[in-house]
Amino acid sequence: MLILLLSVALAGCAGPSLETYKDQSPELVPAEFFRGELSARGVVKDYAGEVIRTFDADIVATWDEEGVGTLDEVFRFNDGEVQTRVWTLTPQEGGYRATAGDVAEPGFMRWQGNAIHMNYVLTVAYGEGTIDVRMDDWMYLVTSDTLINQTTMSKWGLDVGEIVLVIQKRASAGSGPSNGIQ
Template sequence: MKRNRNRNKAFAFLVITALTACSGPPDLGDKPLSDRTLNLEEFFEGKSVAHGQFQDVFGNVQRRFDVQIAGTWDGRILKLVEDFTYDDGETEQRIWTLEKTGKDTWKGTAPGVIGKATGQENGDTFNWTYRIDLPVRKGTMRVDFDDWMWLLADDRLLNRAYVSRFGIRIGEAIVVFEKK
């Protein structure tokens, strides 16, 4: 009986993995959703807040969070100080240092990020990818983020981050940023 349950769980996992592999993230070549233009440095300079959650591949919400963000822009470097508060009361601070490397391209670092994060703006969209040793409740977990952001209004940005480990999607983070 237990053997059948384990076999069923393994089969369900393979089916979910196959289905999520078929539905990929957006592409910078996709048609823009609006005529707005996202300029990361303009949106994040000053104070902003974010509200989000992480959910696994089955759609189960695993954790919710709020973030207070302070951004400074010096004409080349965008520094973001992110203060996270999780639904269980845990707190975390992540400090990003992003460098504008071209008209629409960025690279950046933050504690835990392996190598450099890279990003590109296109119209109302920004794509940001990186590998990070992400703090989790019992240590850290090395994961890859494929962040997609869309400027919904001058003061609102939607972020959908596809999170994978060993090339297999393990979940998504959905975040809404609001400029103060």
């Protein structure tokens, strides 16, 4: 009985792997999706799943001739707080090293099929100070211009919250609708 319980508990801890998504489409290539102007809308949930904040964001994504990407993000929360984060995505074998000013432990972005996975430690405001929170970030491309991002936040191995957002590419002037419907 003990072995059965341990097996169930360990299976519950195991998450999906990128391999699961290798044949899913549309294909998600970070340097293609994260290019130009994007917008995002989402929610922040607490440990119990209750929505505690909402936000929208603007993202400007560029890539240099060496393949280094920059994602310049501005988040506006429903309580009036504004946060900025500038990600630098540096190519390395198998993906990108992902760094930002408030990232205490850089992430490594990998992708297959329609999914991206990244795990990193973010320094966030808490009370009068800050704490470091582990971010387990999954992104799924659902159409050529729409990505769903789900991030589980944990501290000391315990889930403390979740962020769910939708990121959409903005249509260029004169390019027609961004949803592919003519």
